[in-house]
Amino acid sequence: MDLQTLTYVVVGASFALYIGIAIWTKASTTREFYVAGTHVHPIANGMATAADWMSAASFISMAGLIAFLGYDASVYLMGWTGGYVLLALLLAPYLRKFGKFTVPEFIGERFYSRTARLVAVFCLIVASITYVIGQMKGVGVAFGRFLEVDFEVGVAVGMAVVFIYAVFGGMKGITYTQIAQYCVLIFAYTVPAIFIALNLTGHAIPQIGLGGNMSDGSGVALLDKLDEVVTGLGFAAYTEQKGSSLNIFLLTASLMIGTAGLPHVIVRFFTVPKVSDARISAGWALVFIAILYTTAPAVGAMARLNLMNTIQTGEVGAEDGNLAYAQRPEWFKNWEATGLLKFEDKNDDGRIQYYDDTNAEFSASAKAYGWNGNEMVKVDRDIMVLANPEIANLPNWVIALVAAGGLAAALSTAAGLLLAISSAISHDLLKGMITPNISEKKELLASRIAMAGSILVAGYLGMNPPGFAAQVVALAFGFAASSLFPALMMGIFNKNMNRTGAVAGMLTGLTSTIMYIVWFKGWFFIPGTAMAANTPENWFMGISPESFGAVGALLNFVVATVVARFTAAPPEHIRRLVDDIRIPRSASAS
């Protein structure tokens, strides 16, 4: 069977599985639609959370990011996992005890304020929509590259599949498809990683291989070898820190706090039966996430080494030390065709020179070799995962599997985000504010319509991404970190936090973060309207816009605490509510 047919078969089979699950799990109450009837086993929820969390970016782009950033990419590894510790220790068990359906609902009741609930709904919708655009694009890209269908057709097929299980099954359908999607994506991610690790180091476990020696008999550690190869071509050492420490510190903090505050992740912990399940389930979620997140550094480093060695075949500067363009391998040609790799023979020698021509010192010696600039004018980072199976000469079914895995990662995250958006519309806005007396049956219908509407909007934005789409992921994490997380945490841990303080804090976190991002990225992200160029010299104390979420969170805490001190204390029934969520046992049982 040729690759094309095989990919259709594998992807088709995975879609058939998701639709089969949808038929089996129809939601018949709002409780099932919003929180899967709170019947999800903690390990199953952990797996669903992992798929919910790991997006198209985690699956396709992260290893490439690590490959080119080296140590500096650690911020993403620590930032996107460390947030689960905060979630497990500070939020999940208490919000589960609260026992309602959405994150804004908790904020609204705890701070006895519609305004607070509205601010939370606003943050949730902005964060989730910016995030979902990326997933829809991911679906279109995966379809385009592996199945050679048009981008729009790919997005439309993805929408149709999500439609079937999310509109009918709600959280219940999404949960069980996410479990299946996790299995598909983790298998697709680890199989090529194991082969590459075996190939380079002789170790089957990538995490051990990354710390192992090269299997070429030289006895040199893989990471030392990689440092040597990249610095030999003028690139910065792989394992060395390049960015500023303060910025790395704050970016890690922003990603962690943002992760813990993202509503589509938090609501997953509303679906388990008990408070103690919410705690342990966060642990399981991180186990399943860590399998991919600790494999990614190995994939990144090994793929980078493979790429460098493919091009620089002999000694640096030797006449025949570089790969002749005519002899480039098959995968090189395949990915050139997609535009992800691009070569330009600047010195007309028919060979490929790949080095850092921004490094003045190395460029001088490169000149002496007769090199005339870096000739790999484009190496897209996504290629590190997408082309991996081909570079390692793996069988076609592995390549087909990577396609199914990328789609599973994008669809599972999209579904989780869409549920968060539609619940906020039908439960927080409609039932909570506009028509409080709506019957359960009508609310369920409304939630299905909201879901269908959200899918259409997300699909439309995926097909016609606004120019700023790539830049606004900073917004999603910034909003969650600066506004939602502090409000949730103070709602649980500070009994004296009142309505005025919480709202003032949320608005402070929100506006300061928006202002800081917009200042460097332009008003409404329109190019040319930025107040200052987005460069480290202009940043306040070297803090990049992506890293500002943690500062916004700090401002939120400070302002909320000060305002709460000078305004009326929360009423007695709110203090009792806080007492109640702090204790696992329910009032009726004690």
Add this chain to the structure above:
Amino acid sequence: MNEQQRRSAYWKANLRLVAWCLGIWFVVSYLFGIILVEQLNVFSLGGYKLGFWFAQQGSIFVFVVLIFFYAYRMNKLDRQFEVNED
């Protein structure tokens, strides 16, 4: 101990445990993985430089263990202070 005192003792024990866990969380990621990374890179763990290992592998493993440890200790506290669910 009356109900009120028991609940407040439970909450204090919980806060102590959370503080310890977050202390470890901070040390393995921010301290070992970022602030002291250069100093730790002098040492090695197999073919890994130690600071680099904490930043890309070790901190994540510790996070996983921390959550399970917290869940286990909290279950014990729940029973000890008779606030458990069943």
